Amino acid sequence: MTEIIPLVEMHHISKHFGGLQALTDVHLDLYPGEVLGVLGHNGAGKSTLIKILAGAEMPNEGSIFVNGHEAHIGNPNDARDLGIETIYQELALCGNLSAPANLFMGRELQKWGFLRKRAMRDEADKALSRLNIRIKSLDAEVQSMSGGQRQSISIARAVHFDTKILIMDEPTAALGMEESKKVMDLIVELKKRGLGIIWISHDIHEVYNFTDRIAILNGGRNVITAGTREFSQDEIVSMIISGKAIERDAGGVAQ
Amino acid sequence: MKSIERLKSQPLTWIILVALALMLTLSFASPYFMTLGNMTNLMKQVSIVAILAAGQGIVIISGGIDLSVGSVLALSAVTIGWLIEAGVPSGLATIGGLAVGTLAGWINGMVITRGRIPPFIATLGMLGIARGVALVITNGVSYQVLDPLFLFIGNSKLAGLPIPLFFVIGVYAVICVMMHLTVLGRHVYAIGGDERVARLEGIPVDRQKVKIYMLCGFLSGVAAVVLVGRLAATPPSVAEGIELQAIAAVIIGGVSFAGGRGIVATALVGALIMAMITNGLNILGISSFYQQVLIGMVIIAAVWLDNLKSRSG
Numbered sequence: 001m002t003e004i005i006p007l008v009e010m011h012h013i014s015k016h017f018g019g020l021q022a023l024t025d026v027h028l029d030l031y032p033g034e035v036l037g038v039l040g041h042n043g044a045g046k047s048t049l050i051k052i053l054a055g056a057e058m059p060n061e062g063s064i065f066v067n068g069h070e071a072h073i074g075n076p077n078d079a080r081d082l083g084i085e086t087i088y089q090e091l092a093l094c095g096n097l098s099a100p101a102n103l104f105m106g107r108e109l110q111k112w113g114f115l116r117k118r119a120m121r122d123e124a125d126k127a128l129s130r131l132n133i134r135i136k137s138l139d140a141e142v143q144s145m146s147g148g149q150r151q152s153i154s155i156a157r158a159v160h161f162d163t164k165i166l167i168m169d170e171p172t173a174a175l176g177m178e179e180s181k182k183v184m185d186l187i188v189e190l191k192k193r194g195l196g197i198i199w200i201s202h203d204i205h206e207v208y209n210f211t212d213r214i215a216i217l218n219g220g221r222n223v224i225t226a227g228t229r230e231f232s233q234d235e236i237v238s239m240i241i242s243g244k245a246i247e248r249d250a251g252g253v254a255q
Numbered sequence: 256m257k258s259i260e261r262l263k264s265q266p267l268t269w270i271i272l273v274a275l276a277l278m279l280t281l282s283f284a285s286p287y288f289m290t291l292g293n294m295t296n297l298m299k300q301v302s303i304v305a306i307l308a309a310g311q312g313i314v315i316i317s318g319g320i321d322l323s324v325g326s327v328l329a330l331s332a333v334t335i336g337w338l339i340e341a342g343v344p345s346g347l348a349t350i351g352g353l354a355v356g357t358l359a360g361w362i363n364g365m366v367i368t369r370g371r372i373p374p375f376i377a378t379l380g381m382l383g384i385a386r387g388v389a390l391v392i393t394n395g396v397s398y399q400v401l402d403p404l405f406l407f408i409g410n411s412k413l414a415g416l417p418i419p420l421f422f423v424i425g426v427y428a429v430i431c432v433m434m435h436l437t438v439l440g441r442h443v444y445a446i447g448g449d450e451r452v453a454r455l456e457g458i459p460v461d462r463q464k465v466k467i468y469m470l471c472g473f474l475s476g477v478a479a480v481v482l483v484g485r486l487a488a489t490p491p492s493v494a495e496g497i498e499l500q501a502i503a504a505v506i507i508g509g510v511s512f513a514g515g516r517g518i519v520a521t522a523l524v525g526a527l528i529m530a531m532i533t534n535g536l537n538i539l540g541i542s543s544f545y546q547q548v549l550i551g552m553v554i555i556a557a558v559w560l561d562n563l564k565s566r567s568g
Contacts, residue, residue, distance in 0.1 A: 106457030
């Protein structure tokens with residue numbers, strides 16, 4: 001196998017909140033053009049792990065490499081500068097602001113501290129139409145829009161700024177079937193462009209059909225990281241619950 | 256038609272209509288209300304609360320509150336008086352007063368963001384501290400300020416309008432530009448809308464909050480400059496309870512107490528409405544006891560109307 005540099009490598013990540021050990025010596029790697037499913041039941045440490053990668057939490061121990069270089073991610077802006085974008089489970093938009101204002105939140109186009117409103121509006125318009133996202137008005141408050149429209153704006157925002165790594169935390173949980181499918185189509189497109197995508201979901205069916213590899217966490221520890229199709233759905237579910245890796249001797253890769 | 260729709264959805268439109276209706280009613284009720292003398296008087300009366308309400312409006316839109324504006328005003332005023340008493344030129348004394356106000360705001364901001372103290376508590380503390388320091392500095396005595404600069408601010412007119420009015424106009428012009436055209440203003444709305452989201456999206460929430468409280472403190476200093484001009488003295492116990500008037504002006508103006516919604520300019524109209532009620536009822540010879548009752552009812556009615564509007568919208 002030729003050496004492909006992973007987009008992301010996380011080594012020996014540990015995190016505790018006071019006395020609560022959330023993560024213990026966790027590893028994770030992500031390659032260009034793949035969707036990595038991160039699985040585990042509530043409290044398994046999935047959210048904490050991705051928050052560390054996104055700069056929303058700091059690990060107590062461990063190191064992160066992005067494109068083979070060690071990265072120090074101290075806040076969300078550091079992560080963004082490295083091309084890491086996150087779409088959170090809860091729709092992370094300010095309901096009282098318009099779509100363009102949300103799209104550029106935290107990195108407003110400006111000149112001497114003044115907003116370049118027209119430029120942002122035009123660019124938001126382009127970004128949304130490129131992804132076939134239709135909203136009734138660019139000036140309307142985001143709060144007045146449907147869950148699907150808001151999630152679309154989140155995605156448009158996430159991929160707009162030269163993104164290499166996209167973290168999606170339950171991106172379809174708040175959406176209907178039709179809207180979920182649209183999101184999936186969008187992801188396939190992004191995958192083709194060579195983005196690495198981390199997909200966190202409870203929907204085992206969705207994960208099975210949609211991811212290239214899976215990483216299972218249990219009690220804040222790695223259970224297994226392997227190709228998705230090396231296991232059946234039932235086996236994956238049992239690993240999530242038991243926290244024990246199923247050994248594969250023949251056919252698959254022994255872990 | 257579309258422009259009418261837009262106008263109707265503007266919070267400023269509604270509050271100005273209410274103010275005009277009130278003005279009309281009062282001018283019919285008393286021939287003395289609409290006189291030049293009374294209007295000038297009204298403008299002077301409203302100026303200090305209006306300037307404080309501008310700062311308060313920004314803080315409330317950002318999802319916070321500043322209870323210390325009255326005390327910080329007193330501390331700034333006392334600083335000015337004390338410096339002038341010590342022979343410092345009035346220009347430098349003014350800068351000193353503004354600096355003290357800004358410093359108090361900075362402390363508020365740092366306590367709130369670094370100390371993780373809720374704004375209500377932090378600024379309640381500052382309410383006591385600033386007032387106390389003002390009393391300590393002066394030993395409870397009021398300095399007389401007979402400096403030409405402050406006499407000019409308090410008593411002169413420019414183009415027929417009292418000088419404090421120009422302070423109000425200047426403050427609101429700058430604040431409107433800041434809130435609607437700058438990155439800081441956008442961040443105020445984002446933080447007030449959803450602080451967690453703002454943080455996740457990389458807005459330096461703590462830094463911006465410190466700026467917001469500094470600005471509010473600075474505006475308390477500006478209000479102090481006007482007050483010193485008007486009183487020609489700096490009693491350390493001045494403007495007690497004025498913070499509640501500033502908050503009331505912001506709320507009557509229609510700014511949401513939950514944050515993220517509203518326009519600072521409406522606070523000016525809110526302050527005007529309160530001043531007109533007080534002034535109008537004085538002219539009509541109605542007891543000031545009733546004025547308090549009425550203003551209280553207006554505050555509740557303003558929020559109630561706002562709720563109705565957002566429910567129907």
